[in-house]
Amino acid sequence: MFLIHLKNELWKLFARKRSFLGFGAFLAVEGLILLLMQLPKPTREVSRLLGKNGYAFEEYYSGLTLGLLMLLFTVFLIGGLFLALVSGDMVAKEAEEGTLRMALARPVTRLRLVLVKWIACVIYGIVLIVFIAATSLLAGVLYRRGLGNLFVFSPIEQIFSVFETREGLIRFVRAIALLAFSLQAISTLGFAFSCFNMKPAAATILTLTVFFVDFVLRTIPYFQGIERYFLTWHTACWIRTFHTLVPWWDIAESLAYLGAFNLSLFLVGAAAFCSRDLKS
Amino acid sequence: MNAPLISIRNVTKRFGARVAVDALDLEVERGEIFGLLGHNGAGKSTTIGMLLGQIFPDRGELRIGGAEVFTQRARALGRVGAIFEAPAFFDYLSGERNLRILCEYTAPWDPARAAEVGRLVGLEDRLCDRVRTYSHGMRQRLALAQALLPNPELLILDEPTDGLDPEGIHEIRNLILRLNRDWGLTILFSSHQLSEVQQICTRLAVLRRGKLVFQGDWRETATGARRARIETDRQPEAHAALLAAGLVESFDREGRALLRPNVETHQIASWLIVRGYRLAAIALIEPTLEDFYLDLAQDISHRPLPIAN
Numbered sequence: 001m002f003l004i005h006l007k008n009e010l011w012k013l014f015a016r017k018r019s020f021l022g023f024g025a026f027l028a029v030e031g032l033i034l035l036l037m038q039l040p041k042p043t044r045e046v047s048r049l050l051g052k053n054g055y056a057f058e059e060y061y062s063g064l065t066l067g068l069l070m071l072l073f074t075v076f077l078i079g080g081l082f083l084a085l086v087s088g089d090m091v092a093k094e095a096e097e098g099t100l101r102m103a104l105a106r107p108v109t110r111l112r113l114v115l116v117k118w119i120a121c122v123i124y125g126i127v128l129i130v131f132i133a134a135t136s137l138l139a140g141v142l143y144r145r146g147l148g149n150l151f152v153f154s155p156i157e158q159i160f161s162v163f164e165t166r167e168g169l170i171r172f173v174r175a176i177a178l179l180a181f182s183l184q185a186i187s188t189l190g191f192a193f194s195c196f197n198m199k200p201a202a203a204t205i206l207t208l209t210v211f212f213v214d215f216v217l218r219t220i221p222y223f224q225g226i227e228r229y230f231l232t233w234h235t236a237c238w239i240r241t242f243h244t245l246v247p248w249w250d251i252a253e254s255l256a257y258l259g260a261f262n263l264s265l266f267l268v269g270a271a272a273f274c275s276r277d278l279k280s
Numbered sequence: 281m282n283a284p285l286i287s288i289r290n291v292t293k294r295f296g297a298r299v300a301v302d303a304l305d306l307e308v309e310r311g312e313i314f315g316l317l318g319h320n321g322a323g324k325s326t327t328i329g330m331l332l333g334q335i336f337p338d339r340g341e342l343r344i345g346g347a348e349v350f351t352q353r354a355r356a357l358g359r360v361g362a363i364f365e366a367p368a369f370f371d372y373l374s375g376e377r378n379l380r381i382l383c384e385y386t387a388p389w390d391p392a393r394a395a396e397v398g399r400l401v402g403l404e405d406r407l408c409d410r411v412r413t414y415s416h417g418m419r420q421r422l423a424l425a426q427a428l429l430p431n432p433e434l435l436i437l438d439e440p441t442d443g444l445d446p447e448g449i450h451e452i453r454n455l456i457l458r459l460n461r462d463w464g465l466t467i468l469f470s471s472h473q474l475s476e477v478q479q480i481c482t483r484l485a486v487l488r489r490g491k492l493v494f495q496g497d498w499r500e501t502a503t504g505a506r507r508a509r510i511e512t513d514r515q516p517e518a519h520a521a522l523l524a525a526g527l528v529e530s531f532d533r534e535g536r537a538l539l540r541p542n543v544e545t546h547q548i549a550s551w552l553i554v555r556g557y558r559l560a561a562i563a564l565i566e567p568t569l570e571d572f573y574l575d576l577a578q579d580i581s582h583r584p585l586p587i588a589n
């Protein structure tokens with residue numbers, strides 16, 4: 001029965017008009033980023049950066065590089081917002097609309113209900129990231145007529161790396177897997193807030209606020225020595241797979257941190273949900 | 281003797297300083313249509329919420345079919361169907377998909393059973409349509425269908441006719457009576473519409489500000505308070521004389537007399553005629569639930585009423 005409940009939960013999530021609109025919006029943003037990347041200024045900047053280090057622009061301004069850039073900007077611009085919106089709605093929206101009461105008139109336990117919803121939320125997040133990654137890569141490949149070599153540049157993470165096609169693709173896929181895992185922190189935080197007695201919008205806003213404040217504080221030079229205590233330092237672990245020498249220990253530490261963070265938040269949300277009154 | 285299907289013992293629920301339900305004791309027998317009456321905010325929905333394990337009581341115990349609602353949830357709610365005042369559905373999904381999602385919380389999906397229930401509630405042609413295209417009456421019927429799908433033994437209906445047109449109310453009422461008669465379902469029916477409860481329920485409980493003020497067969501209790509229509513040529517004078525003579529307890533707003541115990545209509549007729557009144561009509565009025573309910577409201581402001589069983 002657990003799998004049937006999960007299937008129904010996923011059906012409810014994906015059949016929403018918001019899912020279609022959201023996924024469509026991601027495509028539109030990717031298209032926009034691709035368009036902006038063709039403007040003279042960014043092209044000139046990338047060309048200058050590569051040329052200064054002895055790499056040919058034509059070789060590294062490739063389908064893979066464009067795919068990664070589109071993914072990066074799309075996730076940064078609206079990916080987090082969308083995940084916070086979906087996860088903030090998971091319980092709070094149904095409680096507000098009354099459909100949760102209909103479900104809880106059934107013999108299903110609250111813990112099972114909340115667990116099924118969380119897993120559905122996690123799956124939704126993974127599907128979303130894979131969708132953005134796949135469409136970004138596809139758009140990049142179609143535009144540059146091939147994968148090509150990969151060029152990664154991230155000033156915040158102090159990354160300047162170039163990879164041959166095969167290695168670049170492996171790094172890209174690995175980064176997607178880590179990104180999908182990392183962004184569950186947003187989903188789980190939104191979900192946990194959603195389990196409390198609050199409006200869906202409040203859960204979304206709180207989630208975004210937590211991440212925004214965390215990110216801003218992390219980037220302030222004053223906190224440079226203790227940046228590992230910030231959540232967004234760990235959620236950014238996926239980009240570190242693009243270091244020439246991958247800092248696996250750091251990444252493993254971040255994954256363990258995020259796993260514990262997600263589990264703890266789920267338990268807090270579940271405890272809140274299981275002990276609260278549900279009224280019309 | 282069979283154990284009651286629903287048993288509520290000494291249940292209290294507070295929301296902050298407000299007592300929503302106060303030391304409630306209630307029993308519903310198998311096979312009956314039991315009415316839960318009370319004004320808005322009397323505690324009906326809170327009681328139903330607690331019975332379905334959605335609201336935690338501060339004190340007391342609630343059982344369905346002998347199983348405790350919070351500790352033996354699966355057993356207690358396994359054969360219960362419930363609908364609420366404003367049933368909520370996933371509007372962007374079809375009626376059938378909604379039924380399936382809700383049904384599968386209790387039992388595996390059975391398309392034949394779904395078709396049968398769809399026919400019963402008169403939605404068989406519209407189940408494939410999205411719920412957002414349904415009228416209010418159709419949503420109520422869909423709510424009834426989802427409650428009936430897992431083959432329940434007990435139906436809990438919280439204001440099921442609220443917002444329906446007279447035709448819809450009539451349909452739902454007949455359906456409830458049929459479900460009780462033909463399917464043998466026990467029904468807990470909560471409403472503040474007295475005429476509905478009067479036509480459907482065999483026994484009832486009345487809540488007032490969270491307290492149980494009556495439980496039992498209202499008709500048996502109401503026969504003690506008889507009303508009569510008395511029409512004379514000098515109405516105000518006759519009323520005052522009857523009150524002064526102690527034959528009548530009071531007159532209500534519609535001019536109906538509440539007779540004193542042991543006073544019969546023929547005694548009043550003789551008394552009036554002897555005193556020169558021209559009597560146009562005198563007749564006992566069948567007690568209505570509304571009269572009973574209003575008497576109860578008046579009575580409890582003076583003294584506690586005994587709980588009939």
